Amino acid sequence: xxxxxxxxxxxxxxxxxxxxxxxxxxxxxxxxxxxxxxxxxxxxxxxxxxxxxxxxxxxxxxxxxxxxxxxxxxxxxxxxxxxxxxxxxxxxxxxxxxxxxxxxxxxxxxxxxxxxxxxxxxxxxxxxxxxxxxxxxxxxxxxxxxxxxxxxxxxxxxxxxxxxxxxxxxxxxxxxxxxxxxxxxxxxxxxxxxxxxxxxxxxxxxxxxxxxxxxxxxxxxxxxxxxxxxxxxxxxxxxxxxxxxxxxxxxxxxxxxxxxxxxxxxxxxxxxxxxxxxxxxxxxxxxxxxxxxxxxxxxxxxxxxxxxxxxxxxxxxxxxx
DNA sequence: CGCCAGGCCTGGACGC
DNA sequence: TGCGTCCAGGCCTGGC
Numbered sequence: 001x002x003x004x005x006x007x008x009x010x011x012x013x014x015x016x017x018x019x020x021x022x023x024x025x026x027x028x029x030x031x032x033x034x035x036x037x038x039x040x041x042x043x044x045x046x047x048x049x050x051x052x053x054x055x056x057x058x059x060x061x062x063x064x065x066x067x068x069x070x071x072x073x074x075x076x077x078x079x080x081x082x083x084x085x086x087x088x089x090x091x092x093x094x095x096x097x098x099x100x101x102x103x104x105x106x107x108x109x110x111x112x113x114x115x116x117x118x119x120x121x122x123x124x125x126x127x128x129x130x131x132x133x134x135x136x137x138x139x140x141x142x143x144x145x146x147x148x149x150x151x152x153x154x155x156x157x158x159x160x161x162x163x164x165x166x167x168x169x170x171x172x173x174x175x176x177x178x179x180x181x182x183x184x185x186x187x188x189x190x191x192x193x194x195x196x197x198x199x200x201x202x203x204x205x206x207x208x209x210x211x212x213x214x215x216x217x218x219x220x221x222x223x224x225x226x227x228x229x230x231x232x233x234x235x236x237x238x239x240x241x242x243x244x245x246x247x248x249x250x251x252x253x254x255x256x257x258x259x260x261x262x263x264x265x266x267x268x269x270x271x272x273x274x275x276x277x278x279x280x281x282x283x284x285x286x287x288x289x290x291x292x293x294x295x296x297x298x299x300x301x302x303x304x305x306x307x308x309x310x311x312x313x314x315x316x317x318x319x320x321x
Numbered sequence: 322c323g324c325c326a327g328g329c330c331t332g333g334a335c336g337c
Numbered sequence: 338t339g340c341g342t343c344c345a346g347g348c349c350t351g352g353c
Contacts, residue, residue, distance in 0.1 A: 001327070032348085059328080076328055078350080093350095112349045114328070154342060163329080171327070220326080258343075260327070307352065 002075040004135070004168025005211030005231065006222050007056050010081055013225040014061070015054040017083045022050045022101040023065070030095040033108065035072070035118035045069065045119045046098065058131045058167030068122030073108065078221040079115035082107045082319035091318040109315060111221060132166045135204050136212075140166075145201045149189050157185035158258045160204075169204065172217055172238045175263045177203040179237045184271040185255075185262045186279040191272050210234070219305075223312045237263040253286050 002010070023046045028039035037045070049065040056062060061073040061081075073081065086105045096117060098106040108117060120127060132148075133140045148166075152159055159165055160174040169177070178185050180203035183196060192200070216222060216229035219239070223229075236246050241254040241263060250267035266286075271279055 003328095074328085076348095077326080110349095111351075112327095114349065116329095152341085158343080161328085259345085304352070311351085 001077060001170055001172060001219065002079065002216070002222050003059060003170035003173050004056075004208055005173070005214075006216035006224070006229065007059050007061055007075065007168070008212050009215045009224045009229060010075070011054050011056045011061055014081060014083070017225065018051050018100070018106060019054060020051065021104070023047060023098050024101050025099040027097045027099070028095070029097070030110075030113055032113065033095040033110070033115060033117055035116045037119055042119055046071070057128050057134070058163055059170065070120055072118040072120070072127060074116045076110075076112075076114035076116065078111040080109045080221065080223060080315055082109065082225055082315075084319050089318045093315075107319065109319070130164050132162075132164050135166050135168060135208055140205075142198055142201045146194075146197050149192065149197055152189040154189060155185065155257065156183055156187050156189065156200075157260070157262055159189060161258070161260065166204065168208070171260050172219070172235065173204075173207050173211065175238045176207045176235055179264060179269060180207055182268050184269045184275070185257055185264050186282060187271055187275050188278070191274050218312065220308045221311055221315070223315065228312060237265065239263065255282055255286050257282060
């Protein structure tokens with residue numbers, strides 16, 4: 001699930017590979033990959049343009065082209081980007097190909113077809129107009145964060161996933177940041193005290209910065225042009241249901257909040273009395289494997305991880321290694 | 322075979 | 338009224 005650290009890693013890997021290259025053609029193999037533009041118009045729009053820069057905004061990659069145009073790439077769940085020589089191995093999951101003048105091609109590969117690529121000119125409406133602040137930027141001060149928090153009333157978990165609140169946080173790092181800040185995912189923003197707000201701000205930035213250094217979390221299909229990340233080995237709660245909390249050894253619990261799996265320690269992430277009534281219905285569905293169920297669940301999770309690692313290796317092999 | 326994973330969008334309900 | 342919030346459903350496929 002590519003979030004800010006994963007997309008940042010892809011941008012950093014891609015930057016030295018394609019900056020300065022010229023696009024000569026685009027082939028769209030799955031039409032709905034394109035955001036509001038036909039394959040023909042897209043090909044016309046990118047052909048002849050030079051790649052000036054590769055960046056990131058929230059969870060999207062931004063490829064700046066000559067004449068002020070730019071491409072946006074949202075990897076969503078299973079999107080991957082590779083740069084290979086033209087005429088490489090066939091791959092049924094490649095959805096769009098950008099042919100480069102130097103004989104290479106940029107392949108957008110996406111098993112589940114959720115990914116989206118957009119093309120914008122400098123006179124188009126800003127596709128990022130509604131996206132919130134970049135949490136690792138200098139402008140994202142604790143003061144700015146407090147101001148935004150105090151304008152909100154909802155629960156912390158959905159709030160962190162809201163891309164208009166803060167850009168780039170997804171399910172993995174929302175759970176990790178809340179654990180690091182010792183805040184319950186069902187806690188509402190209005191019950192936070194100044195010290196809680198500061199801990200959350202610190203936690204979001206620390207967790208994301210560490211994940212960028214570790215090249216992101218290679219869970220499921222996420223991999224970058226220059227290889228997998230390793231943050232999945234350093235996660236405290238995400239997908240660790242039933243395992244002991246690293247702070248106090250109490251079992252990590254799993255609930256569903258807004259349709260998303262949510263992992264937390266009910267011992268060190270306490271819910272204040274004011275939020276308990278509203279949380280009761282969700283907390284009744286709390287799950288954590290009993291002692292007997294743990295090995296079974298662990299084995300299943302290990303099998304799933306192994307299958308995903310095999311898929312990533314296959315993707316790399318088909319991309320020419 | 323049926324269900325699950327989940328980012329984000331849409332449409333609709335609800336409540337201050 | 339209008340907005341913030343929340344929820345269900347849709348998009349998809351591989352793995353269990």
